[in-house]
Amino acid sequence: MSNVQSIERALTILNKLSEYPDGIQIARLTEQVGLTKSTIHRLLATLVSMNYVVKDEETDKYKLGLQVLFLSRNLLNNSSIVTIAKPYLEKLSQEVNETVHLCIEDHGEVIYIDKIESNQTIRMYSRIGSRAPMYCTGVGKVLLSGAAPEHVDQVISKTEFIPKTPYTITSKEAFLKEIELVKQQGYALDNSENEEVLRCIAAPIYDHKGKIIASFSISGPSNRVTMELINHSLIEKMKQYSLAISRNLGYTGS
Numbered sequence: 001m002s003n004v005q006s007i008e009r010a011l012t013i014l015n016k017l018s019e020y021p022d023g024i025q026i027a028r029l030t031e032q033v034g035l036t037k038s039t040i041h042r043l044l045a046t047l048v049s050m051n052y053v054v055k056d057e058e059t060d061k062y063k064l065g066l067q068v069l070f071l072s073r074n075l076l077n078n079s080s081i082v083t084i085a086k087p088y089l090e091k092l093s094q095e096v097n098e099t100v101h102l103c104i105e106d107h108g109e110v111i112y113i114d115k116i117e118s119n120q121t122i123r124m125y126s127r128i129g130s131r132a133p134m135y136c137t138g139v140g141k142v143l144l145s146g147a148a149p150e151h152v153d154q155v156i157s158k159t160e161f162i163p164k165t166p167y168t169i170t171s172k173e174a175f176l177k178e179i180e181l182v183k184q185q186g187y188a189l190d191n192s193e194n195e196e197v198l199r200c201i202a203a204p205i206y207d208h209k210g211k212i213i214a215s216f217s218i219s220g221p222s223n224r225v226t227m228e229l230i231n232h233s234l235i236e237k238m239k240q241y242s243l244a245i246s247r248n249l250g251y252t253g254s
Contacts, residue, residue, distance in 0.1 A: 009035060010043050014052065014064065023061025081214050082114050084248045085205065089116050089216060092241050096234070098220035101126060103139040104213065105147075108155040110140045118220070126219075132194065135159055135175050136168050138202030139215040141188035145179050146204060146212025152179065165196040187238055188215075189230070192222055199225040203238040208250025216241070 134140030
């Protein structure tokens, strides 16, 4: 039996067990998935040892274990963030008439999990599910501003500071200084660092523990999202929306 076949059979068993919340005995499970009893027994033993499956010793029935729930924790959390944040981000986009993104970190990169387009025409390369570097995006800077120092070091050690525009941060020292600034001011800018014609302002979203779990941004062409607009209006607006969304996730800070 190849490794791939073993994985396929194990996942088939998990899928079948999901149909039986009260559990199923091994004889019936064998009939359901079309595998020999010895193969089922061997795979179940591994799944039980890793807590993906549990066995009721009184009934001899097998059912899904809590490890399956643990495995999906981040997906569930992210789905909750999208659902809770969306009405706020839609309202924000309408107020400023610019594109708004919602992002999280994944393996040292920014990943876009929601996007609200503005009515104004501009070509933007971002899309839901796409990725971007952290060092040249406002959302990335915000996400790292709430991370543990060792995680920041780990991300930076794997970062190649490619100058995407003449304004891109291109050194570890400058990036660390930028993250400290973001911590102090509570927001971050992508000042035409990722795409030369665009400027973004980003702010954090906190969970009930006060941890930054996502960030959101307003993005638009630099001739519309000007530094004057940012300083006179958008900073305060972003902080208001940051607090409102975070409150709905159980955040109690200020």
